[in-house]
Amino acid sequence: MLSRESKILLIGNPNVGKSAIFSRLTGAKVTISNYPGTTVGLSQGYMKFRPDEMGIVIDVPGIYSLVPLSKADEVAVDMLKEGDVIINVVDATNLERNLFLTLELKEKKPLSIVALNMWDETRHKGIEIDVEKLERELGLTVVPVCGITGFGIKELREKLVNLKKTSKKVLTKDQKWEEIGRILELSQTLHHHHHTLLERFEDISTRPGTGLPIAVLVVYCSFMLIRLIAETLIENVFEPAFTNIWMPFLERISSLMGSEGFFHDVIIGRLINGNIDYGQSFGLLSTGLYVPLAAVLPYILSFYLILGILEDWGYLPRLATQVDNFMHRIGLHGYAIVPMILGLGCNVPGAMALRLLENRREKFIAATLMAVAVPCMAQIAMIVGLVGERGGRYVALIFGILFLIVVVKGVLMNTIMPGKSPEILWEIPPYRMPHPKAVIKKLWMRVTEFLKEAVPYVLLGVFIVNMLYVLNAFDFLARIFAPVLTGMWGLPKETISALMMGFLRKDVAVGMLAPLSLTTKQLVIACTILAIYFPCMATFVVMLRELGIKDMLKSALLMILTAVSVGALLNIFL
Amino acid sequence: MGSLNLTQLKAKQHAKVLELDGGYAFVQRLEALGVRPGIQITKISSHFWKGPVTVLVGKTKIAIGYGMAKKIKVMVK
Numbered sequence: 001m002l003s004r005e006s007k008i009l010l011i012g013n014p015n016v017g018k019s020a021i022f023s024r025l026t027g028a029k030v031t032i033s034n035y036p037g038t039t040v041g042l043s044q045g046y047m048k049f050r051p052d053e054m055g056i057v058i059d060v061p062g063i064y065s066l067v068p069l070s071k072a073d074e075v076a077v078d079m080l081k082e083g084d085v086i087i088n089v090v091d092a093t094n095l096e097r098n099l100f101l102t103l104e105l106k107e108k109k110p111l112s113i114v115a116l117n118m119w120d121e122t123r124h125k126g127i128e129i130d131v132e133k134l135e136r137e138l139g140l141t142v143v144p145v146c147g148i149t150g151f152g153i154k155e156l157r158e159k160l161v162n163l164k165k166t167s168k169k170v171l172t173k174d175q176k177w178e179e180i181g182r183i184l185e186l187s188q189t190l191h192h193h194h195h196t197l198l199e200r201f202e203d204i205s206t207r208p209g210t211g212l213p214i215a216v217l218v219v220y221c222s223f224m225l226i227r228l229i230a231e232t233l234i235e236n237v238f239e240p241a242f243t244n245i246w247m248p249f250l251e252r253i254s255s256l257m258g259s260e261g262f263f264h265d266v267i268i269g270r271l272i273n274g275n276i277d278y279g280q281s282f283g284l285l286s287t288g289l290y291v292p293l294a295a296v297l298p299y300i301l302s303f304y305l306i307l308g309i310l311e312d313w314g315y316l317p318r319l320a321t322q323v324d325n326f327m328h329r330i331g332l333h334g335y336a337i338v339p340m341i342l343g344l345g346c347n348v349p350g351a352m353a354l355r356l357l358e359n360r361r362e363k364f365i366a367a368t369l370m371a372v373a374v375p376c377m378a379q380i381a382m383i384v385g386l387v388g389e390r391g392g393r394y395v396a397l398i399f400g401i402l403f404l405i406v407v408v409k410g411v412l413m414n415t416i417m418p419g420k421s422p423e424i425l426w427e428i429p430p431y432r433m434p435h436p437k438a439v440i441k442k443l444w445m446r447v448t449e450f451l452k453e454a455v456p457y458v459l460l461g462v463f464i465v466n467m468l469y470v471l472n473a474f475d476f477l478a479r480i481f482a483p484v485l486t487g488m489w490g491l492p493k494e495t496i497s498a499l500m501m502g503f504l505r506k507d508v509a510v511g512m513l514a515p516l517s518l519t520t521k522q523l524v525i526a527c528t529i530l531a532i533y534f535p536c537m538a539t540f541v542v543m544l545r546e547l548g549i550k551d552m553l554k555s556a557l558l559m560i561l562t563a564v565s566v567g568a569l570l571n572i573f574l
Numbered sequence: 575m576g577s578l579n580l581t582q583l584k585a586k587q588h589a590k591v592l593e594l595d596g597g598y599a600f601v602q603r604l605e606a607l608g609v610r611p612g613i614q615i616t617k618i619s620s621h622f623w624k625g626p627v628t629v630l631v632g633k634t635k636i637a638i639g640y641g642m643a644k645k646i647k648v649m650v651k
Contacts, residue, residue: 064606069599094633097608125633177610206628206635207585208621321637325625333639334626423639424626425603430635 006055007082008047008160011105012089013098014062015429017117019043020147020438021089022059025157029445032148032438033311036062036427037338040072040355042079049161058083064097066104072355080105085163086112087156092122092129092144093430095188099180102138103171110165112140115156119144121432126193134187139166148435198431205318206428215322218315222306229302230381238294242278250276250285266466272515279386280515288462291382291511292455297447299381303345304446305439312434312442316341317426324424330410331365331417332357333424339366343374346450347539350374354546361419367543368555369410371535372562373402375506378454382510383527390520401528401570409562453538454505461501461508468497489567492516495526502530503537525570533563578650580627580643583617589648590614596645607636609646 010018014036023030026045031038043059060076068074080086086109090098105112122129135142141159145152171179204210250268257264259271269276269283276283278290310316316338324334336357343350350370357363375383387394414421468474477500478485478493485491494516502509513526534556535543544552577592591613594601608631609615618628618635620643627643629636638646 065602067602067606069603069606096632097634100606173605202635203618207619208625211619317637321621321626321628324637324639325621325623334637423642424637425607425639425642426637427607428628428635428637 006084008055008057008085008087009079009083010057010059010087010089011076011080011083011101012062012117013064013091013094013101014427016062016089016091016094016098017147018062018089019059021087021115021117021145021153021156022057024147024150024153026057029441030059031442031445033308033316033442034314034429034432035311035316035338036429037335037353037356038311040352042075047157049157055085063101065101066108070358080108083109084111085109085160087115087160088112088140089115089117089147092116092118093125093127095127095129096180096184099138099183100176102140103176103179106138106140106166107168107170110168111163112166113156113160113163114138114140114142115152116142116144117147119152120146120149124193124196126191128189128191130187130189134183137183137186148438198433202431205315206321208322211318211322215319218310218319222310226299226302226306227384229305230298233298233301234294238298242290242294246289247276253285262470266463279511282462282465282512282515284459284462287511288459289455291462291507292378292451292458295385295511296378296381296454296507297450299377299384300345300450301443301447303377304443307341307345308439308442308446309434312432312439314429314431317428320424320426321428328421329414330369330407331414331421332362332369332410333421335424335426336362336366340370340374343370344377344380345446346376346378347371347374347535348542351535351539351542351546354543358422359419360551361417362422363547364551364555365410365413365417367547367551368413368558369406371539371543371555372409372532372559373406375402375531376536378505378507379510379531382507383531386510386514387523387527390523394520394524398524398528398531401566402531405532405562405566409558454507457505458508461505464504465497465501465508465512468500474500484564484567488564488571489525489529490571491522491526492518498526498530499533503534506530506536521574524574525567528570529563529567532559532566534559576649577647580617580629580638580646580648581620581640583648583650585617585619587650588614588616589650591646592649593647594645595647596642600642600645604638604642604646608632608634609636609638615648 010022012018019030019032019039025047028045030043039061045057046054047057048054060079061072063073063076066077068077086105088102088105131142131144143152143156143159145156205214254268267284269281269286272280276286278286281287320334320337323337327334327336339350339353342353354363354366357366384395474497478496481496482493485493498509498512501512509530583589591611594604616630618630620627624640626637626639
């Protein structure tokens with residue numbers, strides 16, 4: 001039944017493991033986590049089903065039913081028209097709810113196959129499913145699989161090729177639920193099972209009395225671990241590599257190039273007291289490589305490692321319920337914490353995850369708060385490196401200011417904007433032991449993404465800085481912005497160069513503050529402003545797409561206003 | 575026992591859903607998650623200051639905002 005042009009859709013409820021199966025079928029790299037809403041866009045990949053025939057597989061964001069209730073649902077339902085074959089991914093541990101969509105899909109498309117995912121979990125949960133009976137009663141081909149380990153994928157592939165058309169019978173909503181009851185009565189037996197350790201922990205971390213302290217502990221430990229791992233990596237791997245291996249090499253090239261001159265300064269950087277200084281020289285091979293690889297990469301590695309474990313464990317939706325209360329005060333609901341946390345890694349995926357939020361008001365508030373007060377890991381790493389030298393309390397001060405901005409600005413927007421924050425309604429997945437291989441795979445994917453995206457732009461940024469210095473372009477801008485920079489914020493006018501660079505790369509921008517010999521107060525103000533005044537280009541483009549021009553302009557205006565006023569206030573009160 | 579709304583239910587209490595007292599989208603969203611009249615649910619917890627209510631429906635745990643939870647009428651067995 002399948003042909004070269006066949007489009008195969010992976011459709012199912014949120015968090016049933018569609019992306020894991022997608023990745024198994026196509027070999028494509030996609031993010032897989034244990035929370036509903038991991039996939040926000042359509043991913044597409046190719047699958048070989050006969051030696052020289054390929055089909056297109058599309059991973060569709062999760063839906064509960066074919067009645068679309070949000071924009072994201074509409075996208076998913078619209079895809080149905082384009083698909084030739086449907087792989088309906090079903091969570092075997094939660095058949096009753098999942099089968100509703102299965103029956104709906106059966107009415108729409110005669111060619112579908114059911115992938116009974118999380119098959120490995122049914123046994124621990126005391127669920128026994130008779131696959132043959134289920135197949136017969138549903139009238140569909142059913143294959144037990146496990147996307148994470150790859151179990152059953154081969155059989156799924158084989159059965160997909162020989163799929164037969166199914167008969168369809170249109171049922172009303174109530175008839176469907178009745179039919180599901182009948183099918184499960186025949187094909188599923190539930191046994192009593194003892195609570196596992198994970199399930200017990202699930203209970204205590206959902207109750208408010210114990211859940212809140214656990215949330216605080218989890219967040220605190222995560223940050224401590226991220227710092228510990230990153231600093232250990234820097235101290236023992238990255239610093240030694242750059243000092244003992246790369247530096248002698250650079251010094252040799254530097255002296256070969258005559259230690260000065262235009263090309264020398266662009267490639268190696270200006271010598272500081274006769275030496276190459278990774279922080280201040282600003283050459284492509286010195287600062288240009290040191291910033292992304294030695295200063296930022298260790299933090300990216302450790303952040304995504306810890307985030308990956310939290311995601312796969314299933315903690316994020318629990319954190320969302322714990323912070324729901326607070327988030328309502330700032331015009332959001334608890335689940336908005338998910339894009340914010342992703343934004344801490346990089347604002348680009350964070351901004352993409354804004355799609356998880358229901359309405360325009362909520363998206364606007366979340367995007368504005370993220371752009372202003374959620375610095376990405378690259379920027380955080382540079383702030384920790386640069387400001388940390390003056391004392392840890394100044395780093396804490398910057399993050400305290402950012403948090404205060406979230407609260408004040410969130411409360412203000414929530415009060416001024418018409419409407420109110422929507423209610424949370426979200427499924428909380430069970431805790432699952434993170435699969436080490438899956439965690440490493442996701443980490444690898446995110447780190448290579450960072451290297452591919454960041455290194456070229458950092459190098460471009462460093463190159464531009466050199467060109468602008470040569471052309472004296474900053475002097476002109478510095479004169480124009482001097483009233484704000486010097487007058488209101490108390491910063492030397494040279495900081496304009498860093499603010500300009502911030503549009504391209506915030507990490508390079510923070511790095512540009514290093515040679516300016518700022519006082520601690522100036523450094524704190526400059527770093528705070530760099531975090532809040534505007535998102536980097538890449539984030540801006542995604543936000544523009546998610547918000548539309550009008551809302552983006554409003555949001556941008558708010559960002560600039562915040563930066564101007566916060567900078568002035570800090571200059572007065574610090 | 576008379577009918578209560580979900581916020582009035584105590585933790586670990588079992589109840590039957592009687593009515594979803596809200597608009598079309600509200601009913602659709604809850605039903606899609608398996609919360610529909612006639613179904614058995616167990617309350618897991620509620621959070622202070624009108625925070626979300628968490629319930630167990632079949633094998634699924636769901637967090638429901640306070641305002642929504644108030645519109646879900648249930649009957650304790």
